[in-house]
Amino acid sequence: MGxxxxxxxxxxxxxxLKTVLSEALDSEFTVGxxxxxxxxLAARFGVARAxxxxxxEQLELEGRLQRRRGVGTTVAPPRVxxxxxxxxxxxxxxxxxxxxxxxxxxxxxxAAVADALGIDRDEPVHIVRRSRVSHGRxxxxxxxxxxxxxxxxxxxxDAPSGTARARAVLRELQHLALEGQDRAVELGSARADDAxxxxxxxxxxxxxxxxxxxxxxxxxxxxxxxxRADTCRLTxxxxxxxxxxxxxxxxxx
Amino acid sequence: MGxxxxxxxxxxxxxxLKTVLSEALDSEFTVGxxxxxxxxLAARFGVARAxxxxxxEQLELEGRLQRRRGVGTTVAPPRVxxxxxxxxxxxxxxxxxxxxxxxxxxxxxxAAVADALGIDRDEPVHIVRRSRVSHGRxxxxxxxxxxxxxxxxxxxxDAPSGTARARAVLRELQHLALEGQDRAVELGSARADDAxxxxxxxxxxxxxxxxxxxxxxxxxxxxxxxxRADTCRLTxxxxxxxxxxxxxxxxxx
DNA sequence: CAGTGGTCTAGACCACGGA
DNA sequence: CCGTGGTCTAGACCACTGC
Numbered sequence: 001m002g003x004x005x006x007x008x009x010x011x012x013x014x015x016x017l018k019t020v021l022s023e024a025l026d027s028e029f030t031v032g033x034x035x036x037x038x039x040x041l042a043a044r045f046g047v048a049r050a051x052x053x054x055x056x057e058q059l060e061l062e063g064r065l066q067r068r069r070g071v072g073t074t075v076a077p078p079r080v081x082x083x084x085x086x087x088x089x090x091x092x093x094x095x096x097x098x099x100x101x102x103x104x105x106x107x108x109x110x111a112a113v114a115d116a117l118g119i120d121r122d123e124p125v126h127i128v129r130r131s132r133v134s135h136g137r138x139x140x141x142x143x144x145x146x147x148x149x150x151x152x153x154x155x156x157x158d159a160p161s162g163t164a165r166a167r168a169v170l171r172e173l174q175h176l177a178l179e180g181q182d183r184a185v186e187l188g189s190a191r192a193d194d195a196x197x198x199x200x201x202x203x204x205x206x207x208x209x210x211x212x213x214x215x216x217x218x219x220x221x222x223x224x225x226x227x228r229a230d231t232c233r234l235t236x237x238x239x240x241x242x243x244x245x246x247x248x249x250x251x252x253x
Numbered sequence: 254m255g256x257x258x259x260x261x262x263x264x265x266x267x268x269x270l271k272t273v274l275s276e277a278l279d280s281e282f283t284v285g286x287x288x289x290x291x292x293x294l295a296a297r298f299g300v301a302r303a304x305x306x307x308x309x310e311q312l313e314l315e316g317r318l319q320r321r322r323g324v325g326t327t328v329a330p331p332r333v334x335x336x337x338x339x340x341x342x343x344x345x346x347x348x349x350x351x352x353x354x355x356x357x358x359x360x361x362x363x364a365a366v367a368d369a370l371g372i373d374r375d376e377p378v379h380i381v382r383r384s385r386v387s388h389g390r391x392x393x394x395x396x397x398x399x400x401x402x403x404x405x406x407x408x409x410x411d412a413p414s415g416t417a418r419a420r421a422v423l424r425e426l427q428h429l430a431l432e433g434q435d436r437a438v439e440l441g442s443a444r445a446d447d448a449x450x451x452x453x454x455x456x457x458x459x460x461x462x463x464x465x466x467x468x469x470x471x472x473x474x475x476x477x478x479x480x481r482a483d484t485c486r487l488t489x490x491x492x493x494x495x496x497x498x499x500x501x502x503x504x505x506x
Numbered sequence: 507c508a509g510t511g512g513t514c515t516a517g518a519c520c521a522c523g524g525a
Numbered sequence: 526c527c528g529t530g531g532t533c534t535a536g537a538c539c540a541c542t543g544c
Contacts, residue, residue, distance in 0.1 A: 010520090012532060015455060037510060048534045050303075053511090058442055058456055069511045070542030079439060183489040185438055186332060187458060187482040189311055201512080202268060203311055205440060205458070229440040236436040236489070263539090265513060290529060301515045306530090322530040323523030454531080 013047055014054035020045075021055055025064055025075055035065075035073040061205060063230050069201075079233040080134050084209055084225075089181055091213065092130070092144055092223060093170030099142065102129035102197075103162030104169060109145050116212065117219050119147055126151065128166045131197055132225075139232050141197040142225040146173065150220040176215040184210045185234065194226045205229040266300055267307035273298075274308055278317055278328055288318075288326040314458060316483050322454075332486040333387050337436075337462055337478075344431055344466065345383070345397055345476060346423030352395065355382035355450075356415030357422060362398050369465065370472050372400055379404065381419045384450055385478075392485050394450040395478040399426065403473040429468040437463045438487065447479050458482040 035041065042052040056073065059065045066076040092099065105127050108114070114121045125147045132140040148154075151172035188208040195202040206226040213221040227234060288294065295305040309326065312318045319329040345352065359377050361367070367374040378400045385393040401407075404425035441461040448455040459479040466474040480487060 014532080018456075039510095048536090050535090051533060054532085056511095061440060061458065062442055063439075067511065068542080069540065070509080072510060072542095081437065184334065184486050185460070185489070186316075186486040187314060187440065187460065189315055203271075205314065207438070207440065207460075233437050233439040236438075267513080292529095301517090303516090304514060307513085309530095320530065321523085322521065323528080325529060 014051050014058070017045060017047065017052065017055040018058050021059060022064065025059075029075045031075050031077045033075045035075070037072060060230055066230070076231070080137075080139060080231055081233050081235045082132075082134055082139055082227065083237055084183075084234050085237050089178060091170070091173045091176070091178055092128075092142075092221070093167075093173065098134075099130040099132050101163045101166040101170075102131055104128045104166035105162075106148075113145050113222055113224070116222050117145060117147055119149075124148070126154075126165075126169045128169055130166075134232075137231065138198050138228075140225050140227040141194045142223055145222045145224070147220070150176065150215070173221060176220055178213060178215055179217070180214045182212050186210075187229070188226065190226060198226070198228050200228065200230075207232065207234060209234070267304050267311070270298060270300065270305065270308040271311050274312060275317065278312075282328045284328050284330045286328045288328070290325060313483055319483070329484070333390075333392060333484055334488045335385075335387055335392055335480060335485050336490055337487050338490050344423070344426045344429070345381075345395075345474070346420075346426065351387075352383040352385050354416045354419040354423075355384055357381045357419035358415075359401075366398050366475055366477070369475050370398060370400055372402075377401070379407075379418075379422045381422055383419075387485075390484065391451050391481075393478050393480040394447045395476055398475045398477070400473070403429065403468070426474065429473055431466060431468055432470070433467045435465050439463075440482070441479065443479060451479070451481050453481065453483075460485065460487060462487070 029035070036044070038049050038052055038056070042049040045052060056065060056067065060067055060076075063076055063079045065073055067073045090097070106124050107127055108122050109117070109125050109127065111121050113125075114123065117125070119125070125145050128142075128144040128146065130142045130144065131138055132142070146169055151169055153175070154168055154172050186208050188206050190198060190200055190202055190204045190206045192202045194206070195204055198204070198206070207229050209223075209225045209227065211223040211225070212219050213223070282288070289297070291302050291305055291309070295302040298305060309318060309320065313320055313329075316329055316332045318326055320326045343350070358380050360380055361375050362370070362378050362380065364374050366378075367376065370378070372378070378398050381395075381397040381399065383395045383397065384391055385395070399422055404422055406428070407421055407425050439461050441459050443451060443453055443455055443457045443459045445455045447459070448457055451457070451459070460482045462476075462478045462480065464476040464478070465472050466476070
């Protein structure tokens with residue numbers, strides 16, 4: 001081998017395709033513009049549709065594209081910075097939070113949630129559903145699990161209907177002294193119900209933010225919030241008064 | 254509508270397959286166990302390999318499986334909780350941090366990074382490469398961008414080689430008074446070099462943690478850390494002394 | 507209704523890891 | 526060397542959107 005063997009490492013077609021498309025998006029398209037359809041693009045690049053789709057999937061994962069069945073593929077706007085600040089340690093539903101109540105049920109939680117709450121796996125808890133909207137688009141769906149022991153003063157009279165009961169549960173929560181909280185962020189895929197609320201297909205990538213609220217020496221509530229990974233950037237503002245001019249704060253290419 | 258129309262919504266095969274496999278993983282497999290190969294599994298479920306792979310991909314995305322070319326598909330251990338705590342606001346490289354120095358170069362940063370740092374796009378900066386290991390496995394790769402103006406006392410003599418220079422840059426950083434920092438987390442896909450360091454294929458899903466360090470009224474450094482999304486759960490410990498017994502803290506199914 | 511992206515098939519070959 | 530997962534093809538049909 002006389003020459004440096006750079007060509008002997010064939011880049012996958014979809015990877016190269018992704019690079020080419022990415023550059024084209026930067027230079028030849030504007031936000032919201034609709035791309036040629038997949039069959040057309042595949043033909044234009046001389047690849048099978050499946051290969052072209054592999055490239056599009058990556059670009060969608062990175063928040064560069066948005067695809068909707070029956071409509072087409074459009075150039076996505078930059079990701080929305082969504083504040084999930086840690087320093088403001090308050091109960092959910094405290095004044096100024098950005099969540100919309102959806103409804104509230106009483107049911108046995110998933111086993112993992114019961115374990116985290118330190119309760120029996122078949123002990124029913126309040127499950128408050130909330131959703132979060134930013135810039136007119138749904139960005140997150142939340143399930144807030146509240147053991148009945150955390151809101152002992154809640155009576156059946158307080159809970160005539162879904163959102164009213166949700167309000168009552170959150171109101172009762174404020175009575176507890178919040179001793180602390182912790183958070184975790186991980187990648188997940190949207191369950192069917194979350195997907196519907198987020199206007200995505202089931203299985204869409206989401207950032208799952210799990211928050212545990214501590215009071216009276218135990219976990220008094222557990223929040224599982226799923227954010228659209230394609231359109232959201234979770235921000236943890238921690239410095240004083242520095243303005244964020246988020247635009248192309250994307251990963252280096 | 255007399256009956257609830259549940260059957261009229263045909264679930265995609267790969268989605269159903271994913272559910273079945275997921276339950277099988279819980280009940281019939283142990284961590285580290287190797288699954289039958291894809292051709293075998295596809296045949297067993299009576300689907301094409303591509304369909305089977307779609308299900309496996311989702312499970313890998315959720316951290317349930319690990320696939321390695323030439324080896325096979327294994328049952329993944331629960332995600333590792335990696336602390337990216339916000340309260341401990343220190344410069345990178347301060348005592349007690351868990352990063353390993355890799356090397357250090359001087360080069361023009363990507364345009365987005367230059368913008369975030371508020372410098373010209375062709376102004377070279379120090380680029381410190383670090384990696385983070387947890388439980389014996391690489392979990393993150395970081396690029397730390399430090400404008401030369403942030404470490405004015407650094408001389409060429411301090412920088413004989415890669416890691417030595419990296420050490421020198423971090424040492425100089427400690428001399429600045431850290432005024433604040435902020436963080437953002439978003440989904441990305443691994444670039445080729447990061448992928449190599451993380452022992453993954455290019456394009457693998459990663460959680461990108463961008464941290465801006467403020468000093469002297471400006472952004473004095475910018476860290477872009479990419480964490481393996483399949484194996485990591487980013488934790489933001491914020492409560493006092495509460496022990497985390499992470500095990501099955503997975504998203505509710 | 508036509509056009510879009512989403513799912514699925516049944517093949518083929520390639521790149522990598524380990525024996 | 527063989528077996529693995531990774532890539533790619535050229536089709537097909539389905540589900541959804543908007544006209």
